[in-house]
Amino acid sequence: MIERREQGTGSRVAIEVWADLGCPWCYVAKHRLEAAISQRPDADRFEIVMRSFQLDPTAPQGLEKNETSFVRSHPGSTADDLRRAERQMQAIANKEGLRYTVDRWNANTFDLHRVVQYAGDQGRGFAFFSAVQDGFFAGVLNPFDPDALVEVAESVGLDGRRVRDIVAGDEYADRVRADRQEAVELGSTGVPFVVFDRRVGAPGAQKVAAYDQLLEQVAGPAPSERAS
Template identity: 60%
Template sequence: MGVQDASVVVEVWTDLGCPWCYVGTHRLRAAIDRRSDADRFEVRLRSFELNPDAPREPETIESAFIRSHGGDASVVLEAERRIQALARSEGLAFSLDRLNANTFDVHRLLHHAGEQGLGTVLFTALKDQFFAGAVNPFDGHELARVAESVGLDAERVRRVLAGGEYAEAVRADRREGAALGLTGVPFVVVDRRVAVPGAQPAGVYGELLDQVAGPSSEAAARD
């Protein structure tokens, strides 16, 4: 297998409730899909809780902001509206009526799904439905329903959610990300060779892929 045919692992440290992760991962996927060799790239989602001290009981975005920062919730609502406009301009649904809560159980389920080869599929489905306002991922029944819809065994999912499996895996992801220079999410690492923080434009992600994997055959032919 030549260099141009070798597989490339793209790791994304992310959190469910992070709107910039939502936008950024879609941009990354667009950058990969633009390549003629898109099937070379394997996206693996890694766990990072933005607010590990968040309560398990869901609350509004405004309440979460006031609890964490104090002051006027209009600040977070203004920021949310800006991100909403940006997301919608890129064809992404974005509800302002989302709930906020602790995401540790969602991350534990991500690791279980990853063992079945469905981690990215599950998390993408959850994130898309969550930001569209179509699912409450902090409700175990809804979480299990979405997991089953992407091919996971619902009973096994319920056992994971009822116990403490994969807790150390979630914490290990955070430690590993920090060792690579992560301070926030999204954080994209390509082939453990280059990394970029934040929700970058698709073109920037494309340049990152080119840097590691070389231009795709179509791009090379144009050059």
């Protein structure tokens, strides 16, 4: 259940986003949410907090083709089923100005989520995850390569050596698992799952207009102009 509490006028609003790297709808939803926030004059009131949710904890550590991953995790489905769905997602993403390659590789995302937890402690969780996911769907980044993660981490202001140590160890493992469990307890059956100020939960990829309404619900109408 979502805990309901009063939101003071003008106060900070935390928006928690549960997502996984290879989830296409998470990719689209993330950008729609950012668009809804950015069009408000008080956009700086909102803090997006990245939370972990592994869709396929049993995925192998080694790379596997997108088609192989889909068929393995969706019994009864075929590679053709995935290709049709991917072309549809590509059209949706491209229409919204997002790069989207259908030729992707997948692997277990647990280590990535552990780095996201560290990045969150540094106030860079969403920035880090967003940069990794954007590069992944654009087809220009292998997020399962520790060197690539280090490079992205440093680009958003994180300590690359710290990231390399985390990937090599098992830090933050309990927190990754706890995040997923918390999402389930809040009512999530999958991702994307967005919780606004612990007052309203929004499952699935909502339209920009819907996110805008949710922002207004928890933070009030957008002011007519940005305060100086």
